Amino acid sequence: MPSPWSRRTFLAGSGAAAVAAGLSHASPAAAAPAATSDDAPTAAATTAEAADAFDTLRLRWRALTLGAGFDAAAEPYATKLATLGAAARTSLASMAPATGSLWPDQPLSSTASITGSYARLNEMAQAWAQPATGSTADAALIAAVVQGLDHLYGQVYNENTTPFLPNWWDWQIGSPRLLLDTVTVAYDALSAAQTASYLRAVDHFVPDSAVGSYSGTSTGANRVDLCRVIATRGVLGKSAAKLVLARDALSPVFPYVTTGDGLYADGSFVQHTYVAYTGSYGEVQIDGLARLFALLAGSTWAVTDPNRQIILDSVEKAYAPFLYNGLVMDAVSGRAISRGIATTDPTRIQGDDHRRGHPLLAHIALLAEGAGATERTRWQGLVKGWIQRDYYSPVLADAKLGIADLARLQAIADSAVTAVPEPVAHRLFPGMDRAVHRRADWAASISMASKRITYYETGNGENLRGWHTGSGMLSWWGSTYGNGQYSDAFWPTVDPYRLPGTTVSRKALADGAGGAWGAARPDATWVGGATDGVFAAVGQHLKGLSSTMTARKSWFCLDDTVVCLGAGITSTDGTAVETVVENRNLGATGTHGLAVNGTTQSAALGWSATLAGTTWARITGFGGYVFPGGGGATVKAVREARTGTWAAINTGGTTDALTRRYLTLWLDHGVNPTNASYAYLVMPGATAAATAARAAATGWLVTLANTAAQQGVSVPSLGFTGINFWSAGTVGGVTASIPACVMIRVSGTTATICVSEPPRSGASLDLTWNRPVSAVTAKDATVTVTGTGASLRLTIAPGTTGATHRATVTLA
Incomplete structure (x- = not known):
């Protein structure tokens, strides 16, 4: 399995140097005279290159790695380049080749340290090749890079070494990627x-058989990484x-999958068989594919497989729905959410949802x-919009972005292209049990x-305590x-038992409870x-993790509201069960006010009620x-x-x-x-007046059912009806023959009926809507009309994907 520091630290900035470390330590001495990117050895070396196809590709890969066309004297490039140089000089000063190490703090008995050593050499090579680093064209620096490559080859990464644990990834992806990128940058300083020798080592650890079958560790993002290694080795070794x-x-x-790793037709991306991973492994996959498409374009080896279009389609189908104001949602970032590694030194922050999102913008x-x-x-236009709207963590000031990625993003930011605004849309991802609701301002x-x-x-x-992130966590963000x-x-810092939106038993769980690599999965099928x-x-x-707790949870996603229902909440754990309405991170000093029924509550830390x-x-x-129903709800709160x-x-x-300070609201089920059961409405961005008005409008929401058998609501002003049939039955004039989800929108004399069968039982679904219908004007091929007139009767063909089936009708 991948190492904890692999993509996060060593390769996240592989488009250019990962210069985040030491940003605050750049010294004035590191500053270089004003220069453009063409002043570095990158371009100077090109005049002596043989003009064959492999050299063309090698120089193209170098340009993809280092970037081109940027003003090295302008910000933010000047600071980044100076920082790169300072970091390289620090590594040069501490490099001490010895048996078992190249740096004293990177013992070669550790696979992660082997990759870490190559990462430092890569950074040093880039400081030599880039302009205005204070070490540009420094003969001592490039000599040390060559010495370091030889030392690692002689000590550990050669064709006679037997790979040792703990991590296959370092041998086949982490180390060879950095090694080959370093050779690309330092090519003219190396002998043939x-x-x-280095290529023989790569062939040893990454033989052709590594991509011989699409299985095991050679799928999805890992397969793309392996292909990247083989392609770069082919370019450097001039091997067609x-x-x-x-x-x-x-x-x-490229092709869509229906199980396991890869892209699904609904836009889901799964890695490690069971993990929603668009924002982490998905980022790696689109990164590698974008680079390989660019490398091979126009060459004899251009990627011409027509299924390549699936990858292009994924930009808007799979990635854009999870990007908001420059961040990528934690819901699809797996164990990467535990990699913040923030300290009192901001330059040591390795990643958060924004810093994971920014590279995705660059890949797109x-x-x-x-x-x-x-x-x-x-x-x-999408990228420009995300750049403009990321007020919290400005994209173009991200210390983790490399020069090449930054240059691409800066060019778009400065272009005349029109920024695309946030969509008003909802996307379901049944392939990975995720849903995304988008509005113009949240x-x-x-x-x-x-x-x-x-x-x-x-x-x-x-991610030792991410236990309940899949227990119905409802995350949301506002436009500003x-x-x-x-x-x-x-x-x-958050209470891991009180993630917003979740229903959770307070039963104590051990770190890593349920098992590693996605082993923790409930025996439940009705999800979608x-x-x-x-x-x-x-x-x-x-069904609770390592718990007897069970519940039925529903969300009805509307214009300005998410209606949340829960029912059948049962447990014999001997502990309390809670539904967390909200758990707001107020930051280190936040004192955000809380009003309940119009009365301001205490702002004192330690307050609870x-x-x-x-x-x-x-x-x-x-x-x-809002807590609908007579008399409201008993809400517990703590600051x-x-x-x-x-x-x-x-x-x-x-x-x-x-x-960090938190303001938490929850419902205690005892x-x-x-x-x-429970019922509440979440209204992102709502004013006090709007919230109070919604609470006073008792007829706005009609609860049709809220039991372990069915849950459903109607909002007459929106023409909306939504029903989750946990069991077959009739609710609000709608009858389902098997467990199903039904959503109906009425506008004038037209209605749209949307139906899915989340359990994926393989049985056909008979649906009756007790509403006069004169005609069915459109329908999916999976929908058969069995009756109109006094009521509408439809049969939905068996399915295995949990997809939505539609029919549009004219009301009588």
């Missing part, structure tokens, strides 16, 4: 014999056979360069788990507020929903919460400061104590509840 192999071995990545920008004119303009995601998708992934000592909710040390692309009904049959008869609440600066460390949730994290 040296380059040949290797380039053919790398190109052709990409083809199994690179992919756009090789796309058709229409796609290119649209994608660049966005939300819902994370669920089933037999198909894990509650959470732990492994390599990472709340974008640091999960970025600002949320994961090491139905959508018309604007509104949605979503549901989860929740049981608030009976709550009909509405509002957190200043965030939004409102507290919580302290934690990244090391507590990730063994590779720092031990620096971090403290110890060992039986068939408990």
Whole structure:
């Protein structure tokens, strides 16, 4: 399995140097005279190159790595280049070749340290090759790079070494990627014999058989990484056979999958068989594919497989839905959420949702360069919009972005292309049990788990307390507020039993409970929903992790509201069961106000209360919460400061104590509840007046059912009806013959019926709507009309994907 530091630290900035470390330590001496990117050895070396196809590709790969066309004297490049040089000189000063190490703190008995040593050499090579680093063309620096490559070859990474544990990834991806990129940059400083030696080592650890079958560790993002290694080795070794192999071995990545790793037709991306991973492994996959498409374009080895279009389609189908104001949602980032590694030194922050999102923007920008004119303009408009809207963590100031990626993004930011605004849309991803609801001024995601998708992934000592992230976590962000909710040390400081939106037994869990690599999956199949692309009904049959707790949870996603219902909440754990309405991270000093039924509550830390008869609440600066039904709800609340460390949730994290303030609202179902229930509305960005008005409008929401058999609501003003049939039955004039999800939108004399069968039983579904219908004007091929007139009767063909089936009708 992948090492905890692999992509995160060593390769995340492989488009250029990963210069985040030491940013604050750049010395004035590191500054170089004003220069352009063409002043570095990158271009000077090109005059002596043989003009064959392999040299062309090598120089293209070098340009992809280092970037081109940027003004090295301008910001932010000047600071980044100076920082790169300073970091390289620090590595040069501490390099001490010895038996068993190249640097004293990187023992070669550790696979991660082998990759780490190559990472430092790569950084040094780039400082030599880039302009204005203070070490540009420094003969001593490049000599040390060559010495270091020879030392690692002689000591550990050669054709006679037997790979040792713990991590295959370092041998086949982490180390060879960095080695080959370093050879590309330092090519003219190496002898032919040296380059040949390094390539023999790569051939030893990454033989052709590594991509011989699409299985095991050679799938999805890992397969793309392996192809990247083989392709780069082919370029440097002038091997047409290797380039053919790398190109052709990409083809199994392209087609949609229905199980396991890869892209699904609904836009899901899964890695490690059971983990929703668009924002981490998916980022790696699109990165590698964008680079390989660009490398091979126009050459004899160009990627021409027609299924390549699936990858291009994934920009808007799979990635864009999870990008918001420059961040990529934690719901699809797996164990990467535990990699914040934030300390009191901001330059040591390794990643958060924004810093994971920014490279995705750069990959889309690179992919756009090789796309058709229409796609290119649209994608660049998306990227420009994300850049403009990321007020919390400005994209172009991200210290983790390399020069090449930054240059691409800066070019788009400065271009005349029109920024694309946020969409008003809903997307369901049944392939990975996720849903995303988008509005012009806010966005939300819902994370669920089933037999198909894990509650959470732990492994390599990472994400040790992510237990309940798949227990119905409802995350949301505003257009101009709340974008640091999960970025600002949320994961090491939040109460892991009180993630917003979840229903959880307070039963104590051990770190890594349930098993590693996605082993923790509930024996539940009814997880999914139905959508018309604007509104949605979503549901989860929740079974607690290592717990007897069960619940039925529903979300109805509307214009300004997410309606949340829970029923059948039962447990015999001997502990309390809670549904967390909200758990807002207020930052290190936040004192955001809380009003309940219009009365301001205490702002004192340590305040807690049981608030009976709550009909509405509002957190200043965030939004409102409504509790429908006679008499309101009994809501518990606490305002507290919580302290934690990244090391507590990730063994590779720092031990620096971090403290954040939280305002938490929850519903206490008691110890060992039986068939408990709840109902509340989340209104992102709502004012106090809007929240109070919604609470007073008792007829706005009609609860049709809220039991363990069915849950459903109607909102007459929106023409909306949503019903989750956990069991066959009749609710609100709608009858389903088997468990199903039904969403109906009525507008004038037209209605759209959206139906899915989340359990994927393989049985056909008979649906009756007790409403006069004169005609069916459109329908999916999977829908058969069996009757109109006094009522509408439809039969939905058996399915295995949980997809939504539609019919549009004219009402009589």
